Every structure is written in structure tokens, then in C-alpha cells.
Amino acid sequence: MTRMEPIYRSPNPHKLYRNTAEGKLGGVCAGIADYLNVDSWIIRLAVVLGFFFFSPVVLVGYAVLWWILKPRPRNLYETKEEEVFWRSVATKPDQTLAGLKAKFREMDRVLGRIEGYVASKEYDLHRQFRDLERK
Structure with missing residues (x-):
């Protein structure tokens, strides 16, 4: 996937995507973990625990997120400094x-x-x- 032209590119590329490169099943948990800047096993554990208590909600929610979320572009950030900056904008x-x-x-x-x-x-x-x- 090629990068979009700078004039059409969003000023903040830090958005919620499906991370298919690191994901196990569609990349939804890996994408949420990437967005929140936490380890993906934490999100996966929360989904598994949620499945035992609220299985219909978790199943429907996971399916909807898998369908709605776009896959994460390969070159989302141009440099590591840009990634650190945009993550800090979102978190702090x-x-x-x-x-x-x-x-x-x-x-x-x-x-x-x-x-x-x-x-x-x-x-x-x-x-x-x-x-x-x-x-």
C-alpha cells in the first residue's frame, strides 16, 4: 500500500486499525493493543474473559470491529519520532x-x-x- 499524498493525509495518523501483521484472528485485538500502546496479550485476555461472561456481546462486537476497522497501513509513520509524537498526542x-x-x-x-x-x-x-x- 502506498502512502497518501501529504495534502490528503490526516494530520494525526494514530487511529484505531486492525493490525493484521501481528494479529491472530483478524488483528482486532492487536490493533486495539497497538492503539492503546499495551501488550496484545492483555487485550486478548480481556476478550477471552469477556467471552465467558458476555459471549454474545463479545462475539458481535469482535465481528463488527473486524468488519468496520481498516487494516493498518504498512508505513503509517514516516519516522520513529513521528510515531512517538502522535502516540503522546493521543495519550498525554x-x-x-x-x-x-x-x-x-x-x-x-x-x-x-x-x-x-x-x-x-x-x-x-x-x-x-x-x-x-x-x-
């Missing part, structure tokens, strides 16, 4: 927002220093020397 949005604010503050500080240098007389003097060297 407050911490992710705080981290982004800190990064933007740092970028603003660096850009302010650059702007101060470009607007300074020192920059103008260096530019004039560079122009003289070219002649």
Missing part, C-alpha cells in the same frame, strides 16, 4: 502541548536573536565588507 495531550510550547518559545528566542543581528549595524558592516571583497 497536556504534556505534548507543553513540550510544543517550549519548542516554539525556544524557536522564537532564536529567531529574535537572528532578527536582532540582521537589523544591527554589525551585520550591515559585514555585508559591506563582503561586497568589497567581491569587487
Whole structure:
């Protein structure tokens, strides 16, 4: 499966998919485990226990999820850092927002220093020397 063009791609690729690569029966439990970032045996155990107590609900629910959920694309994330970022957005949005604010503050500080240098007389003097060297 090829990746979608960036303009059509969802900004957050961290969604619920069936993980057929790691799944045993349709990949529903593996997909839920992947989405929740837990081991798949935990979800499988919950489904088996749920089957003993609520078998019709679990059977119908599993079948519906198998039918509704799309298979997980192979290259869902471009890099490991992108995967970590989007998982943190889904699981810890407050911490992710705080981290982004800190990064933007740092970028603003660096850009302010650059702007101060470009607007300074020192920059103008260096530019004039560079122009003289070219002649």
C-alpha cells in the first residue's frame, strides 16, 4: 500500500486499525493493543474473559470491529519520532502541548536573536565588507 499524498493525509495518523501483521484472528485485538500502546496479550485476555461472561456481546462486537476497522497501513509513520509524537498526542495531550510550547518559545528566542543581528549595524558592516571583497 502506498502512502497518501501529504495534502490528503490526516494530520494525526494514530487511529484505531486492525493490525493484521501481528494479529491472530483478524488483528482486532492487536490493533486495539497497538492503539492503546499495551501488550496484545492483555487485550486478548480481556476478550477471552469477556467471552465467558458476555459471549454474545463479545462475539458481535469482535465481528463488527473486524468488519468496520481498516487494516493498518504498512508505513503509517514516516519516522520513529513521528510515531512517538502522535502516540503522546493521543495519550498525554497536556504534556505534548507543553513540550510544543517550549519548542516554539525556544524557536522564537532564536529567531529574535537572528532578527536582532540582521537589523544591527554589525551585520550591515559585514555585508559591506563582503561586497568589497567581491569587487
